[in-house]
Every structure is written in C-alpha cells, then in structure tokens.
Amino acid sequence: MLNDAQRTSLRIVMSLIEEKMRDIEARLASPEEHGLMFDVCNDLAPDVEQALRLTVAEVYALISTLRDRLALPREVKPVSREILKGLSQLWVVLQESDSQRLRRYGDVDPALGASLDPEIEALARLMLELEHLAIGNVPPAKNGRDDKEDAAPCSKRANISAQST
Known part of the structure; x- marks a missing residue:
C-alpha cells in the first residue's frame, strides 16, 4: 500500500505526534515545575486535565491503528541522539x-561585556561538551573510571534482553 518513502514519512509524523502526546502526559503527571529561569504553574481545571488525558488516549489509539494497518516500523532511538537534539541550536x-x-x-x-561574555562563552563551551559526551567522548577526568568500557549499542542490548527472557 505504501512505498518506503511514504512509510518513512508517515512513521516520522506519527512519531512526532506520539512524542508530543508523551510530553503532554508527563506534564499532566507533573504539572508544576520550578526552574532557574522559569516556573510552570498548573492552570488546568480537573475537568480539562481529564479531557486532555482522554483525548491523548484517542490519539494513541489512532496511531496504533495506522501503525498496524500500514505496517509502520518502530524506530529505536538511542538516548545519546535524544540528548543531542537541540544542543547545536x-x-x-x-x-x-x-x-x-x-x-x-x-x-x-560598556561594562556588560566583562560581566556577560565570559559566562556566555562558558555556556557555549558546555553545550559543545555535552555534545561530545553524548557521543561517547568522555575525558578521563569526567568518566570516573580508568578503563574505557563501551556501552552496548541499543540493538545489542535489546537482543541481550530478549534472549534473557
């Protein structure tokens, strides 16, 4: 029914929708958040929260139906790639x-440069460091061990888990 490009396109769209639904569920589970630069306050009435939960469930049901009907493949997303999202931006x-x-x-x-620029440069450097760390480039001072033990790739860990059950 679908060629590979169409299947990939629909998988991506359904994945984006599912990720947003999971974000909504996480926010509903923890509606308050107090960060360094922002606060999220819960302004949802209980009936609105319930309606959101029911609608999210409907979205999941439709995604599941389309996935099964059109044989849309599941994507394995390494956590390293999830961490990398947005760091370069x-x-x-x-x-x-x-x-x-x-x-x-x-x-x-004129005094702003001395009080702002070093911290902006440090933050930019830390964004690059986070990228390097996420792809496995951990300097000895940050890895807390002497040996260089690599983690098993996601697919290998999945196979190991499947074999042990």
Missing part, C-alpha cells in the same frame, strides 16, 4: 547573545 543562540550582538537591541553598557 543552543550553541548558535548563545553565539548570538554576547554583548556585541546585543547592540542590535540598543546601546550596550
């Missing part, structure tokens, strides 16, 4: 946030 945004580039919004206090 954060690096770019940080590059655009130093005192020189803030001039586009108006005059910049």
Whole structure:
C-alpha cells in the first residue's frame, strides 16, 4: 500500500505526534515545575486535565491503528541522539547573545561585556561538551573510571534482553 518513502514519512509524523502526546502526559503527571529561569504553574481545571488525558488516549489509539494497518516500523532511538537534539541550536543562540550582538537591541553598557561574555562563552563551551559526551567522548577526568568500557549499542542490548527472557 505504501512505498518506503511514504512509510518513512508517515512513521516520522506519527512519531512526532506520539512524542508530543508523551510530553503532554508527563506534564499532566507533573504539572508544576520550578526552574532557574522559569516556573510552570498548573492552570488546568480537573475537568480539562481529564479531557486532555482522554483525548491523548484517542490519539494513541489512532496511531496504533495506522501503525498496524500500514505496517509502520518502530524506530529505536538511542538516548545519546535524544540528548543531542537541540544542543547545536543552543550553541548558535548563545553565539548570538554576547554583548556585541546585543547592540542590535540598543546601546550596550560598556561594562556588560566583562560581566556577560565570559559566562556566555562558558555556556557555549558546555553545550559543545555535552555534545561530545553524548557521543561517547568522555575525558578521563569526567568518566570516573580508568578503563574505557563501551556501552552496548541499543540493538545489542535489546537482543541481550530478549534472549534473557
């Protein structure tokens, strides 16, 4: 019924929808959050929360139906790839946030560079470090061990788990 490109396209769309539904479920399970730079407050009435849960369940049912009907494949997503999502964009945004580039919004206090730029550079460096760590480039000072033991790839771990059951 579908060629490979069509199947891949639909798998991606259904995965994006499922990921958003999982985000909604996680937020409903933990509606309050207090970060360093933001607070999320629960403004949902109980009936709205219940309606959201029921609608998310409907979405899951439709995705499941389409997956089965059209033989859409499941994707194995390594956690390293999930961690990498968005880090390079954060690096770019940080590059655009130093005192020189803030001039586009108006005059910049001459003292701002000394109090902002080193921390912006440090944050940008840490975004790159997170990328390197996620792909397995762990310097000895951060890995907490002397040996270089590699984790089994996701598919190999899945096979190991399947064999042990």
